[in-house]
Amino acid sequence: MTTSIQRRGLGAVRDKFNVVFCDVWGVLHNGERIYGGAVEALQNFRKADGAVILVTNAPRPSAEIVQDLLATGVPSDAFDGLVSSGEVTRDLIADYAGQTIYRLGPQSDDGLFAGIDVKFGPLDKADAIICSDLELGRAPKDYAQEVLDWQARGLPFICANPDKFVEIGDQMIYCGGALADVYAQAGGNVIMAGKPFPPIYEKASQLVLSACNIALSDQRIIAIGDSARTDATGAANIGAGFLFISGSIHAHELGDINAPDEAQIEKLLAPTGANVVGYSPFLVW
Known part of the structure; x- marks a missing residue:
């Protein structure tokens, strides 16, 4: 062809x-x-x-x-x-200065929040969710019940990594974008600034x-x-x-x-x- x-x-x-x-x-x-x-x-x-x-x-x-x-x-x-x-997600996070956010992701992403006046707290106190990446060992399907809870609370989901997968050697690892898709499909409000x-x-x-x-x-x-x-x-x-x-x-x-x-x-x-x-x-x- x-x-x-x-x-x-x-x-x-x-x-x-x-x-x-x-x-x-x-x-x-x-x-x-x-x-x-x-x-x-x-x-x-x-x-x-x-x-x-x-x-x-x-x-x-x-x-x-x-x-x-x-x-x-x-x-x-x-x-x-x-x-x-x-870097561009930091501008989105800054909109929540002085408020409480529920954080998903590894400590290695701490630099994402440097110099921004936000507080991390439990879901029932949160004004938004920020996801830098999935928690170690978890796949998007593992969040099914949590996604429903987030959606019921009407929390915006700021995704710092729109990628669904990343290649590490010969392995494919889930990224934040895969979970963002699940939340969007459940009717949640997803906000992203990356590619x-x-x-x-x-x-x-x-x-x-x-x-x-x-x-x-x-x-x-x-x-x-x-x-x-x-x-x-x-x-x-x-x-x-x-x-x-x-x-x-x-x-x-x-x-x-x-x-x-x-x-x-x-x-x-x-x-x-x-x-x-x-x-x-x-x-x-």
Whole structure:
């Protein structure tokens, strides 16, 4: 079957774009190792006078994630800046300053609340729920009864990580977005600012302006990511080109990881409305 989807590296489309918004987990690394080809591709784009902003749904402040990336070996010349879902979610949390929130997520996400005057408390005292991620060892279905309680109380559910899954090595781990879906299906009010929603991209574009001096009106953006739901939809929402990384969370749906079924890729991405400029199993130049 002939498709319009073509296998391409970033270098093949470089002339059409001057800004990259690149996903992190699943594109730059898989939680255990860094992808050298992805690093090289981003370095080459910057050498050609392009701007690279890493855009991630990690539920932590941007500065913390940058420190972790540098510590694990991602070179500083591979990107100009980073915007996280945690960073833009802090603006949502700030709306509840002085109020009580019910918190779901690990202590490693404490930085999400640094400097914001909110109190953590029990559900019956809470004005909102904030979920950075699921509790260790629990799946979305394990919250079925709690979800009904939250909905009955009419509590807004602020989700700091819109991703449903994350790849850690060869395992898929549930993320906050999977629980947010369950709550939304139960009629609950879910609030998110990470991908695919506009706030995270607006912050990324402002960072391109401040860090690279490329005016908002002059930014020709290509988004790179591995998720149809967040990355492809987000690219469509902002009118960016989209380079799909097929060898990550959708790999099991697409056949051979190194030679995926292009018809299946097209079927997967078509509903998002993204302007797909190409795909690659892994990001390369």
